[in-house]
Amino acid sequence: MPVYRAKEGVLQLPDSSEEWTKEFTFIQAADCQLGLEWVMIESEHDVANTDWKNYYETSTWEDEIRWCKSFVSMVNKMEIKPKFAIMCGDILDAMPERWPEVRDRQNVDFQRIFKELDIPLVCVCGNHDVGNSPTQETVDKYRSEFGDDWFSFVCNGVFCIVVNSQYYEDPQFVPEIAAEHDSWLCEQVEIAKSGKYQHSVIFQHIPLYVETPDEPKIYFNYVPELRAKMLKQFSEAGICKIFCGHYHRNAGGWYDDKMELVVTSAIGAQLGKDKNGFRVVTVQEKEITHEYVELEDL
Ligand SMILES: [Zn+2]
Structure with a gap:
């Protein structure tokens, strides 16, 4: 089926039911990033x-x-059909402000491959999708390619918040959009806090941290002050998982005994020792568990 697109901040899945019924699975993946492997080989x-x-x-x-x-092919063959798959950013490698034509060619292949997926694919915006310093033009381009770059959706009583983390990394050229995003996120956190849903989770590209909540700033995480504020806010709202990509390695850890940050390695190029893969997430009544699955070579 075609890649799902959010409109006016909402994404509608086939199962958008507000009520919890029973255990289900979904797929979380990241950084398929068409084109990166070529760049990495050259950069050596x-x-x-x-x-x-x-x-x-x-x-x-x-x-x-x-x-x-x-x-x-692996997801389509799963016996228990996941309710959706979500790609946590860096969908394509070519930066929109530098190589828009290359990006368009990458997107043609991306759409062609993923329309074969039997379950809905939800996309999250990464730094390679709007540029490291987003502009009105790159945001508009992303929205024309993939729909809204921030939104929420509900699946079987689970509230899912999709963040565009790039506005926290570098909002300098789009301060108004970043402010709009931030006030929207605060509203979503309030919805999570209301306790209306069985679980509330966040999906974003850049991890707030990669190993521990108090680590220093590196390329792959948030600045400590902002990170501490947001983690506290998310945890107090009862958000139980934050799923991220960007690191091209599996990582993450618990913030406190209630909230876990999960960093999933890439479908595409790897930066560490993990094999290319994705995560199968099982949502149970009381908890959410997950397992990284390596890609089978075709
Ligand atoms: Zn990235």
């Missing part, structure tokens, strides 16, 4: 002397096509 060579324009224009993403197809 002579970066200073690379003609990046020519390089991007002639680039391919055969590896990612193979990995994405493996993902689609």
